[in-house]
Each structure stands twice: as structure tokens, then as C-alpha cells.
Amino acid sequence: MAIKKVLGWVWLMALISLLFSCASTSTVRDGGEGIGIAPEVKVGLYLDEGCRGNGPFFWARLLACSPQVDLVLLNGKDIREGKLEGIQLLLCPGGGGAKQIGAMKPEGFARVRNFVEEGGCYLGICAGSYNAMNREGRFAFLPYDYIQGAYGKLADLAVDFTEEGAKMLGIQPGRHIARYNGGNIMRATEPTGKGESQVLAVYKSSVSHYDAAPYNFLDTPAVVFGQYGKGKVLVTSFHPESYESTHDIALGCIYALTGVKPVPVYPGQAQHPLRVGFFSLGCVGPRATHEMLALDRIGALDVDIFSVHEIDVGSLRHYDVVVLPDGDEASYKNYLGKEFYKEQFKRFLERGGRIVASGNGAQYLPTHPNIQVLPVGEPFAKAVMK
Numbered sequence: 001m002a003i004k005k006v007l008g009w010v011w012l013m014a015l016i017s018l019l020f021s022c023a024s025t026s027t028v029r030d031g032g033e034g035i036g037i038a039p040e041v042k043v044g045l046y047l048d049e050g051c052r053g054n055g056p057f058f059w060a061r062l063l064a065c066s067p068q069v070d071l072v073l074l075n076g077k078d079i080r081e082g083k084l085e086g087i088q089l090l091l092c093p094g095g096g097g098a099k100q101i102g103a104m105k106p107e108g109f110a111r112v113r114n115f116v117e118e119g120g121c122y123l124g125i126c127a128g129s130y131n132a133m134n135r136e137g138r139f140a141f142l143p144y145d146y147i148q149g150a151y152g153k154l155a156d157l158a159v160d161f162t163e164e165g166a167k168m169l170g171i172q173p174g175r176h177i178a179r180y181n182g183g184n185i186m187r188a189t190e191p192t193g194k195g196e197s198q199v200l201a202v203y204k205s206s207v208s209h210y211d212a213a214p215y216n217f218l219d220t221p222a223v224v225f226g227q228y229g230k231g232k233v234l235v236t237s238f239h240p241e242s243y244e245s246t247h248d249i250a251l252g253c254i255y256a257l258t259g260v261k262p263v264p265v266y267p268g269q270a271q272h273p274l275r276v277g278f279f280s281l282g283c284v285g286p287r288a289t290h291e292m293l294a295l296d297r298i299g300a301l302d303v304d305i306f307s308v309h310e311i312d313v314g315s316l317r318h319y320d321v322v323v324l325p326d327g328d329e330a331s332y333k334n335y336l337g338k339e340f341y342k343e344q345f346k347r348f349l350e351r352g353g354r355i356v357a358s359g360n361g362a363q364y365l366p367t368h369p370n371i372q373v374l375p376v377g378e379p380f381a382k383a384v385m386k
Contacts, residue, residue: 039070041260044087047286048075050099050127051092052331053181054280057305058241059093059125060289061296062250066262069254073286076103079111089121089257092128094181094239101131101138113139117194117229121257126183129235134189141233142226143191146184150215152207154181154309159222159238165200168225169252170261178222178246180207183237186221195227200256201236225256232257273302276384277319281307281335282327282360291325291380298381308335316348321384326359326376336364356383 043063047056063071074083074090084090090112092100101109116122122141124132132141157180166173201223208214223236234257240249247264255261278292296303306315316322322345324332335341342364349355349368357365359376372383 037067040068041088041254041258041262042070042072042086043089043091043254044072044074044084045289046074046079046090046092046100046128047284047289048100048103049284050096050101050103052095052281052283052328054305054307055094055125055239055241057278057280057283057289057292059091059250060293061305062241062247062264063091063254063262064293064296065264065266066251067265068260068262073289075285076105076108079104079108082111084111084115084120087115087120089123089254090115091123092125092131093241094126094128094183097127097130097138100127109139116141116231116233119230121231122228122233123253123257124233124235125241126181126237126239129237130184132233132235133184133186134192140192141194141228142197142224142235143189144186144197144221144224145189147187147215149209150185151182152180152209152214152217154179155207156180157207157217157222157238158204159201160204161201161223162199164198165223165225168200168256169249170255171248171252175204176201176246176249178238178240178249179242180238183239185215185217186224186237192228194229197224197226197233199223200225200234267297268299269302270300273300274385275318275320276301276303277306277310277316277322278303279307279322279324279361280305282329282331283325284328287377288325288327291323295323295380295384298385300385308341311341311344316344316353317351319348319353321354321356322348323380323384324355324357324361324365325380326361329360329363332360332364342366356380 045059063069072087104112130146131138133145134140134143135145156177159176159178161173163173199221202219203217203222206214206217222238225234234253240246251262276295295301346366349370355365355371356374357371358374362373365371374383
């Protein structure tokens with residue numbers, strides 16, 4: 001009875017948060033699925049070559065757990081075949097901008113531009129922001145271009161939102177600390193002739209590009225909003241999806257473009273869940289994201305999305321099981337083929353950890369009884385929970 005009362009309060013609080021979502025963002029953990037809220041906005045998350053790392057998975061988790069969002073996972077072929085029809089917002093996440101556009105091919109590129117010009121919304125994060133810039137080979141949605149070679153390595157940077165910018169996103173004005181990793185540093189260009197634009201936030205700290213002297217990020221645009229034809233565009237060169245502390249910014253970007261502010265309602269979790277690390281680096285396309293979301297919905301599992309940076313800082317020790325999905329062969333070779341990473345996984349196995357791998361994710365692993373290799377496409381859940 002006590003549990004039912006607690007779950008009842010959770011559902012009630014979720015509904016109250018939704019009613020006031022224009023003013024604030026809440027993250028709720030629910031005891032079950034289906035709280036009776038119809039999706040209000042259909043979001044296409046682009047996942048193909050050039051969409052790598054943790055970011056696309058973080059976005060998928062945020063939006064898949066938001067009852068206001070109907071999330072559709074798209075690749076370049078989907079866009080070329082006209083599957084943007086019915087989508088209200090296209091989200092292009094971090095990774096490699098040129099590769100994203102390359103995977104769309106010219107037909108998909110033209111479809112995206114037409115989608116926005118005819119009234120669709122575009123949200124570009126890091127690589128997706130590069131692609132919105134006003135230069136040949138990019139979408140030229142905004143009267144801004146990136147400064148060639150002006151970017152930095154992974155860091156937490158200070159970002160100051162204007163009063164108007166904070167109001168548009170439904171967040172607190174002033175300073176926020178956000179994860180940055182090689183995002184574009186923007187400069188104004190001549191207008192594109194397709195609409196107005198405005199800077200919503202600027203950087204207030206800098207970081208170097210590895211051994212190079214840092215470019216001065218101070219007061220350069222971090223978030224820009226604009227119009228392109230009948231559509232709306234918002235870009236950030238940092239990663240608001242990466243930290244729970246900046247999820248209000250991530251969800252506020254959806255709100256600024258669509259008028260709908262998602263409120264994630266995450267599945268309930270067991271008291272002592274199995275700790276699962278889902279390796280993101282080599283993942284390309286929607287399949288791995290579908291597999292991650294399937295694991296994420298299991299209450300007995302605590303799924304953490306990780307990449308090579310987390311291995312570098314010793315995060316493997318926190319997991320009971322590591323999942324290495326099929327992905328880009330070159331990415332796995334470049335990292336898991338190196339002695340340092342081989343040694344980290346060897347130590348993980350020696351401590352009693354288990355690995356479940358598929359396809360290219362299994363190529364660079366040692367032979368060990370705690371490793372199970374699945375055919376590509378076979379669900380991970382059964383093997384993870386055995």
C-alpha cells in the first residue's frame with residue numbers, strides 16, 4: 001500500500017510538472033509506463049555517419065522518456081526517402097558535421113533545407129551546429145560561420161544566457177556550466193536573406209585545442225536562434241544533453257523551437273540494479289540506439305552510456321556488465337586495438353566483469369569465459385541479465 005501511495009504521488013507530481021513546463025523543467029522517475037499523456041511534438045533524431053559518441057544516446061534517452069515527444073530515429077536513407085514528412089523538429093547531434101551531410105547525400109541535403117524553409121524546425125548540437133553555418137556545403141540556415149581551426153578540446157565552459165534567451169528556453173538566466181568538446185566558434189556573416197537571428201548565450205571561458213594556445217572564446221556565440229524561411233533554427237556549440245545539470249537547457253531548446261517543453265519520466269529502477277556500461281564510440285545509425293533504449297527500460301538495469309574518455313578515467317570499475325554493440329570497425333580498431341584499452345578490459349574481466357559484444361564490437365577482445373558474443377541484431381537483454 002505504501003508503494004502504491006508513493007507511485008501515486010510520483011504520477012501526480014509528473015502531471016503537475018507538465019502543467020507548468022513552460023516555466024520549469026522536471027525529471028521524474030515513474031514506477032511504470034503510460035501516464036496517459038499524448039505526444040505533442042514529433043522529433044526526428046538523425047543517426048548516421050558523423051553522429052557518434054555519447055551525445056546521440058543521451059538525446060535519445062531524454063526524448064524517448066518524455067511523454068510529450070514522439071521520437072523517430074532517422075538515417076540518411078530515411079531522409080532521402082521523404083521520412084521527414086510529419087516530423088516537426090529535426091535534431092542533428094554531435095559528431096562530425098561533414099560526415100553527417102555526406103551520409104544524407106545531395107538529395108537528403110536538399111530535403112532538409114526544404115523541410116526548414118517550409119516551416120520545419122532544426123536543432124543542431126556541436127556538429128549539427130557546424131552544419132547550420134553560412135558557408136558552401138553547409139545548410140546556411142543562419143548568418144554565422146565558424147572560424148576555421150578555432151575550437152578546443154573537451155572541457156566544462158561557462159555559458160551566459162541573456163534574459164531573452166533564458167525566457168525563450170524557459171530556464172534560469174545567467175551563467176551555466178556546460179560540456180564542450182570541439183564545437184564551432186561562430187562569427188557573424190552577411191545575412192542569408194531567409195530570416196532574422198539572435199544570440200541567446202555567449203561563452204565566458206576558453207579552452208585550448210590540445211597543445212595549441214587557446215582561441216579567445218570570450219563573448220563569442222554559444223547559442224544562436226533564427227528563422228530560415230518559414231522555419232526555425234537553434235544551434236548550440238556545446239552539449240546540453242551531457243549533464244543532468246544542463247538538461248533544462250537541452251529540453252529548453254525543444255521548447256524554444258516548438259512551444260513544447262518535454263518532461264522525462266524515467267522507468268522505475270530496482271533497489272540494487274545491475275550496473276551496465278553501454279559503449280557508444282563506434283555506433284552508427286539507429287540500431288544501437290534502439291538496443292540501448294531497450295536495455296534502459298528494464299528496471300533491473302542501471303545503464304550508463306560511456307566512451308573512451310570514461311575508460312581513460314577508470315570508469316570500467318563501476319560496471320558489472322559492459323555492452324559493445326556492432327559499430328564502425330575503424331573506431332573500434334583505433335581504440336580497442338591499442339594496448340592501453342586492451343589492458344583496461346583485461347583488468348575488468350579479471351575483476352569478474354562480464355562483456356556482451358556483437359559484430360565489430362567483438363573483434364578486438366581477448367578470449368575469456370566472461371565474454372559472450374551475439375549475432376548482429378540479436379537483443380542484448382537476455383545475455384546481460386543472465
